[in-house]
Amino acid sequence: MSYSHTSFDVPTCPLCQRPIPKDVPQSLHHLIPKLKGGKGGPTVLLHHICHKEIHATFSEVELAQVYYTIDSLKGHPRLEKFIKWIAKRPPEFNSRVPSKRKKNRRR
């Protein structure tokens, strides 16, 4: 429990090391999957996009048996690549598909 009362109090995503502003999609990841006995276990707050990437990369079994620490997650080649890629994106970035294609539909 580390809580600092600064106005700068924005959590950092342990996966990509970028801040997680309040208004961006974010979610809690159970380091040990709930189905594998991780209920009530440690959780980490991640960007939703980072969280999605974890589950797109690993099965619950892999998560439970091998990738139950942030360090092991970050050491995986696919996530390593993802982290390098996402690090260049703004924190509010939330999709691998560019959504800023000017459609000019909403006027």
Ligand SMILES: [Zn+2]
């Ligand atoms: Zn992140």
Ligand SMILES: [Zn+2]
């Ligand atoms: Zn998760």
